[in-house]
Amino acid sequence: MTNLALGQANVILQVLDRKDVKDKYKVAVVKRPVEFSKETYNKAYNDFSQFIVANNTLEKLVANAEDAGYRLYPKNDLYSSEHGIGGVRASKDALKWAFEAKVGEVSGLYECGESDHMLVVGLAAIHPEGYRSLAAVKNELREEILRDKKAEKIMADMKAANATSFDQYKALSNAVTDSVKHVTFAAPAYVQALRSSEPMVSAFASVAKVGQLSAPIKGAAGVFVLQPYAEEKMNETFDQKAEETTLENMHARMATQFLNDLYLNANVKDTRYLFF
Known part of the structure; x- marks a missing residue:
């Protein structure tokens, strides 16, 4: 430990760790931009x-x-x-x-x-003001419909299996199991096996009891059967300052949403492209 005297103060220093001594080099670089004639x-x-x-x-x-x-x-x-x-x-x-x-x-x-x-620019199409045409959003709609139909088929197969326990659901064909830890209500639970955020997992966890088996639930990337296996209360005390900060941030987000609603309802014509 060393007391280092500087111009404005004394600094007490202590070396906690040291890396291996290695050779270092200084390299001269000549750089010239490539410009076309x-x-x-x-x-x-x-x-x-x-x-x-x-x-x-x-x-x-x-x-x-x-x-x-x-x-x-x-x-x-x-x-x-x-x-x-x-x-x-x-x-x-x-x-x-x-x-x-x-x-x-x-x-x-x-x-x-x-x-x-x-x-050079070519104009291929103009989307009229209002809702997009069905042709313009058919790919997105197709993905949504396919996901819904797949979920309906999987849920029907689960119901036909007459499973009454988690182990029976695990034994179903193509079933994938995973343990989701640290489920909170600040953000959707992330299911690692599906690489997807699943709000329904957090929603079920908020009302379910330990050991309670859910019915099949349609999620964003799959159909789930959930069973809470532990519940822990966090050792946190009420922090008024942190709560006030959270509420202030929430109010700021809500104000932004309100301003956007006012913008949409006022039928504002955005012509910034003419000036910037």
Whole structure:
């Protein structure tokens, strides 16, 4: 232990651990940025301009972009609150064009970024204000329906097995068992075997008694049969300051939700793309 005198104070130091002594090296690095020449830029600009002229429809643009060596970047949802397209800086003009164009139109060439990106935009579709069409959400709906139908089939098979104990449920075909520890009500329980957060596990644990066997429950990633095997009360005392902080954070989140509701109900037209 050492008392080290500094200009403003004395510091008491004690070495608790020490790593192995190893050789260290100082390396000189010469770095030079790779910058394209004006001739290279002009050639890329001319080649891209010719490509746009030759592929002036959306169908041609999509069909031939990658064959010509260009990257095709599909953007399914473009919002007026965004500041650019494709993650490219200084692409505001292309964004403005997208909100003024008609379906099927192809833009001209935009020089973006720090004069190191070139961009052409084609408008494939416009989602009218309101609910999306069935075709636009069919993939998401299909996943939801398949999950519900699979759960119905599994629950019917469980019921047909007439199982009355946890061991009998474990013996069912393709059954997976897991122990979920430290179930609290601050967040959904995480089931490691399914790699999924399952709110229904926490909900059942809040009302079940130790040893009580549940009926089959449909969860987010599977059908569960739950049986609490232990209940422990945490040795915590009421902390008024911590409780006040928790309530303040909750009220802040609720205020944000209320503001969003006001925003939606006021029918605000977001035109930030015109200015930023």
